Amino acid sequence: MHNFEFVKPSSIADAVAALRQEDAQALSGGQTLMPTMKQRLAAPSVLVSLTGIAEMKGIRASGGVVEIGAATTHAEVAAGAGAYPALTALAGNIGDPAVRNRGTIGGSLANNDPAADYPAAALASGATIVTNAREIAADDFFQGLFTTALEEGEIITAVRFPVPERAAYAKFQQPASRFALTGAFVAKTSAGVRVAITGAGEDGVFRWTDAEAALSGNFSAAVLNGLAAPEDGLIGDLHGTPAYRANLVKVMTQRAVAAA
Amino acid sequence: MTKVTMTVNGATVSGEVEGRTLLSSFLREGLALTGTHVGCDTSQCGACVVHVDGKAVKSCTAFAVDLDGASVTTIEGMANADGSLGVVQQAFQDHHGLQCGFCTPGMVMSAAALLAENSKPTEAEVRHYLEGNICRCTGYHNIIKAVLAASGQDVSGIAAE
Structure with missing residues (x-):
């Protein structure tokens, strides 16, 4: 990997200032960025670590809302976000234990890997992404x-x-990488049902609106029996065809509904 | 170059590192602690797992400079004070939990991290926890058996397959 200047600010304001430098890049847990840099697919000249900023860590639950600091690790969410059990279950199955001890929720969302787990939780839950601005x-x-x-x-x-x-959340794991080959996060609120699919879409995470409409009328796995997820825009690669993923979209959504 | 100071296996150590110096490189090349193995160097295989502030971490996917002030334990820190094998290491020897031995340092460190969190894991919990540690000799059955034995559970009924 190419060398870089490393800075580790202790406040959000200092991090924002450091990121104004040319070719500066934010570093959180590094579980995606570091392998990317080893392949020289990324070669920032300045890396700004966000893991030394106390105000970006921790989990607060109140008034039916769970707020998680962006530099909170997957392991910390799995252990500490008990007010939202579906989220703790998702966090506890990202990657493997060593990855969960370093990787962070903010890093995952900012990277927006098309097979990452957290984007499905954020989109289905109607989460709010809070930034410095x-x-x-x-x-x-x-x-x-x-x-x-x-x-x-x-x-x-x-x-x-x-x-x-x-x-x-239900996911079908790619067994080597443990990324979601397809994952479905289902969330039911008084306003209706939201279904977010990860791992399947060529444009990344997306909402399966046909399923949302059906589930909003009748929240049961069986109501999806007659529904087929559209293959258009789904990923086709060595792991599965668009048709295979379309079937997984439906099966994972049904499993998530059954588990909710 | 930047100076970093860590506690490694109980001793305070310092060294000069580049930004890009990985924790695994710092341990192996800077401190001559070559028990930590680098297998895939892509954070898949787990051979390089060490403990950072008590948590299992892939040392090939952490920058040394980011861990200034941390407390690190490597496989060299797992033996007893008198030099005899620690509990997890001894269980791996007793139950033939290694073949070529390349993955063993990472396996032992992950197993120790599991037992620190969960002192009596089930076989399924051991298998789930070791998902990020790959043994290319495929000696998983005896590794699982060794970890269960290290937890003090009876493994006489678990056959090697």
């Missing part, structure tokens, strides 16, 4: 493969999840 609704945040609404140098500082009445 503004608040972004999850519906507006995810904008395609590895693409988000974040501006250059903008940092996710926290994520707010309204806790649904019922929710669950």
Whole structure:
């Protein structure tokens, strides 16, 4: 990997200032960025670590909302976000234990890998992405493969999840990488049902609106029996065809509904 | 170059590192602690697992400079004070939990991290926890048996397959 200057600020303001340098890149747990840098697919000249900023860590639950600091690790969410059990279950199955001890929720969302788990939770829950500059609704945040609404140098500082009445995440793991070959996060609130699919879409996480409409009328796995997920825009690769993933979209959604 | 100071296996150590110096490189090349193995160098295989502040971490996927001030334990820190094998190490020897031995340092460190969190894991919990540790000799059955034995559970009924 190419060398870089490393800085580890202790406040959000200092991190924002450090990221104004040319070719500066934010580093959180590094579980995706470091392998990417080893392959020289990324070669920042300055790395700004976000893991020394106390105000970006921790989990606060109140008034039906769980707010998680962006630099909180997956293991910490799995252990500490008990007010939102579907989210703790998701966090406890990301990667493997060593990855969960370093990787963070903010890093995962900012990276927006099309097979990552957290984007499905954020989109289905109608979460709010809090940055150093503004608040972004999850519906507006995810904008395609590895693409988000974040501006250059903008940092996710926290994520707010309204806790649904019922929710669950089901994923079919790619057995070597443990990324979701397809994952479905289902969240039921008084306003209706939201279904977010990860791992399947060519543009990353997306909502399966046909299933949402059906489940809003009758929240049961059986109501999806007659429904088929559209194959258009689904990923086809050596792991599975679009038709295979379309079937997984339905099966994972049904499993999530059954578990919710 | 930046100076970093850590506590490694109980001793305070310092060294000069580049930004890009991995924790695994710092341990192996800077401190000559070559018990930590680098297998895939892509954070898949788990051979390089060490403990950072008590938590299992893939040392090939952490920058040394980011861990200034941390407390690190490597496989060299797992033996007893008199030099005899620690509980997990001894269980791996007793139950033939290694073949070529390359993955063993990471397996032992992950197993120790599991037992620190969960002192009596089930076989399924051991298998789930070791998902990020790959043994290319495929000696998993005896590894699982060794971890269960290290937890003090009776493994006489678990056959090697």
